[in-house]
Amino acid sequence: MQPAFHEQFGELIIIGLYLMLLLGLGLSASRFFKGTRKDYLLASHSIGPFLLLMSLFGTTMTAFALVGSSGEAFKAGIGVYGMLASSSGIIHSLCFFLIGIKLWSLGRRHGYTTQIQFFRDRLESDRIGLLLFPILVGLVIPYLLIGVIASGTVIQTMTSGAFPELFRTDNPATSGGVPNWLGSLATCLVVLAYVFFGGMRGTAWANAFQTIVFMVLGILAFHVIATRLGGEETLLENLRKVTAGVPENKITRIDMSKMKFFTYLLVPLSVGMFPHLFQHWLTARSASSFKLPIVAHPVFIMIVWVPCVLIGIWAASDLIPAKPPLPSNPNAILPFLVKTQTGPLLGGLLAAGILAAIMSSLDSQFLCLGTIFSNDIVTHYYGRERLSDRSQVILARVFIVAIVAITYLLSLFPQRGVFGLGVWCFSGFASLFPLVFASLYWRRLSKAGAYASILTTIAVWSVLFWRSDFGGDREYAVEIFGFETMPVATIFVCSLLAMILVSLCSKPPSEKTLGKFFSTISHPEGGLQMGRK
Amino acid sequence: MTIKNPAPPRGRVFFCYKPQALSGAPLCELQLAAYRVPYDVEKRSSGKRMMKKLCMWCCVALLLIFHQDNWFWTDGTLVFGFLPIGLLYHAGISLAAAGLWFTAICVIWPKDVEYSENELAEGSLGKEAEL
Structure with missing residues (x-):
């Protein structure tokens, strides 16, 4: 029997609408573009506390915040929250406080746009830029690839069954879905469009919007999945019923190494050296704009992660139906539960939420790499005085297109180990x-x-x-x-x-x-x- | 009576009433007192600020120690019947972090990072790298 139209294409239509909306938002940001390099790359230091909070949070929370958190909780239990989320709540804000404000102040005074400019100046060494450049780019590229590949996987999983004849695959979970390469391409093009035209302002606006989307949809998914799995009348009864069936090793940390948990505290310090965050910090209107992000960041992490971790451990409970079987890939747990426990509307919305989390990191990274190439290599060695402001904007845009194209092409090759x-x-x-x-x-x-x-x-x-x-x-x-x-x-x-x-x-x-x-x-x-x- | 200008204190002096104090010209005792008092006041307030900073960073260190909650490691208690205690504890750590950072921005917000409205309006900042 042919499924109803909304069941067959519901997710696809919502994802399409979401991408169009995002494109519109990014393009409308370009109407505020003043045509200068500073405006394109740093939004003329005009970002206030709210936008700064949303863009910093959106950038630091990748797809991992929604998909990975539930997948890891399914695998390792609630310890994942302490290891990845509460530690980040402390350390990220610490980095904003100790590093972000100070770099903003120095960057504002001395006119920096990138990290490499700062290090060249502080360390009195031009060559340090050449040493740092491949390291920063080399460490960001796998991170970009994860986002691009994940977006394709999410779109394919969530639209499965939409085109049963056209995109048939061996795996029933993805058969008939928009293929990976096409989903990744659509995501790259949307991100490219709003970064290309809107620059940093477009990125900040899109990040704010996407952060709201993934936070709201994460909570919504939590409520709906609890209600469907529990089948009781009130939310509290549902929560109790669902959690009662979770094995003990998932609600404790008996399988987790204490020393690994402790040393994981160092990982969130990476935020202090992310080149894309450096650029976001410099967009702040004033040092006071940092106050809201510093305080609200740990709370936002909690709002996103606690529901996702709970959904992850519920997937290990005996209330999960035996058919269809749970996916072997833990990262597919959340999309799977949404697909099987909710309707096409919420499924499509949640897919949009996951894409929002992915794209809110991709845009900043694309912009940042384009900036590093144009600013620290070409303009630096060719001579800033030989290039007009407008030429520098064009150069940055050309490099952004090149970075997106290279990343997309790399994502087409088999990437077995990229998530690791x-x-x-x-x-x-x-x-x-x-x-x-x-x-x-x-x-x-x-x-x-x-x-x-x-x-x-x-x-x-x-x-x-x-x-x-x-x-x-x-x-x-x-x-x-x-x-x-x-x-x-x-x-x-x-x-x-x-x-x-x-x-x-x-x-x-x-x-x-x-x-x-x-x-x-x-x-x-x-x-x-x-x-x- | 006039005395020779005192040797400048080591490190930073924050305040001086008279440009004379730097010019090398002799200061009278009254001028010297006026020069010393604000310096002492500033020194005291700087000392207080250092203490506040020290206390704040001790609190951050304490929070990081509390983060390693060995005491709930194997405790499977479900608070309200659905929330594992280890998860609730770490959600509490997130809230405590927000509270701690709120206190930090109230108490030890750096003084030397902000620019005046004039500096920002003049657009003189950031010209250096553009030249």
């Missing part, structure tokens, strides 16, 4: 955290110390990555004194020690640089410096 790379990317960024922290707070950090820190990070990261079967061993841990620790702990400590030791043994930065970065910007009473002549 996520934590390695974060570990790499987190291990460079001592560098950014010291460059802001330690006068003695020298150029040689910075090189030592970066090279040590590369060396130790590469060795551990190789030992983990290039990310293939998802449970890989470094054993220290009989305790299992996350690889990030080893890389972080080595990077920190190298930086301190080499800095202390090498020539300190010049007085001029120290004056530029460490003299106070405005003294409380407009006072005078008497410490030195």
Whole structure:
């Protein structure tokens, strides 16, 4: 029997409408574009507290926040919340407070657009840019690939059955769905369109909208799934009934290593070194704009993660129907539950929510990589004075198109291990955290110390990555004194020690640089410096 | 009676009434007192601020220690019949983090990062890298 039209195409229509809406929003942001490089890349430092909160939160919460959180909770239980979410609540805000505000202030004063500009200036080294450039790009690309591939998978899963003849596959969960390559292409084109035309302003607006979408839809999915699985009259009764059937190892952390849990605390420090967050920080209108993101970020994480973790552990309960069987891939748990427990309307909306989470990270990363290429390589070496403001905007746009095209093409190749790379990317960024922290707070950090820190990070990261079967061993841990620790702990400590030791043994930065970065910007009473002549 | 200008204190001096104090010209005792008192006041308030900072960072460290909740590791209690206690505890950690950061921005918000309206309006900021 032919399914009803709304059942067959419901999800597809909602996803299509959502993408169109997003496109419209991004394009309308372009009407405010002033035509300058500063406006295109930094929204003329006009972003207020609310938009800053939404864009920072949307950027740091990837697809993993919705799909991965429920999948990991299904696999490992509630410990996932402590390991990934509550730790991020503390550490991300710490990074905004200690690193974000200070970098905003220096960036505003000295006119930085990218991290590399800041490090070149602070470390008095032009070549540090050439060293950092491939590292930053290399660590962001797998992160981008995860988003692009995940968007294709989500669209295919949620639209399965829409075109049974046209897109037939062997897997019944995806058969008839819009194929991966097409879903990823549609996502890339929508993101490209609003980043291309709207620049940073379009990105911030789209991020704010998408963050609201995925937060609201996450809570809605939680309510509907609890009601359908429980089948009782009130929400509380449903919650009790569903949770009663969850195995004990999912509501405790008996299967989780305490030391791994502890050392995972270092992973969220990656936020301090994300190049795309640096660019977002610089969009702030004032330092006070950071106050709302600093306070609200942990609460927002809680609002998104607690329902998703609960949905994840419910998937392990005996109330889940035996047919159709649960997917073997934990990341497919949430889309699967939505597909089987809700109607096409909510299914389509939730798919839009997952895409929102994915795209709100992709846009910032595309924009950031385009900015790094145009600003730190081409303009830097060709000469800024030889390029007009307008030419620099065009150059940034050309690079953004190129980055999107390259990422999309890479996503078409089989990417078996790319999802395992996520934590390695974060570990790499987190291990460079001592560098950014010291460059802001330690006068003695020298150029040689910075090189030592970066090279040590590369060396130790590469060795551990190789030992983990290039990310293939998802449970890989470094054993220290009989305790299992996350690889990030080893890389972080080595990077920190190298930086301190080499800095202390090498020539300190010049007085001029120290004056530029460490003299106070405005003294409380407009006072005078008497410490030195 | 006039005395020689005192040796400048080490580090930063925040306040000075008279440009004379820097010019090397001799100061009278009255001028010297006026120079010293605000410096002491500032030194005290700077000391207080340091204490506040120290307390705040101790609280952050404490929260990170509480984050490692070995005490609920194997406790399968369901609060309200549906919420695992370990999850509730960590949701509480998230709320505590928000409270802590709220306190931090009230108590130790950095003074030297904000720009005046004039500086922002003049557009003088950020010109350096553009040149």
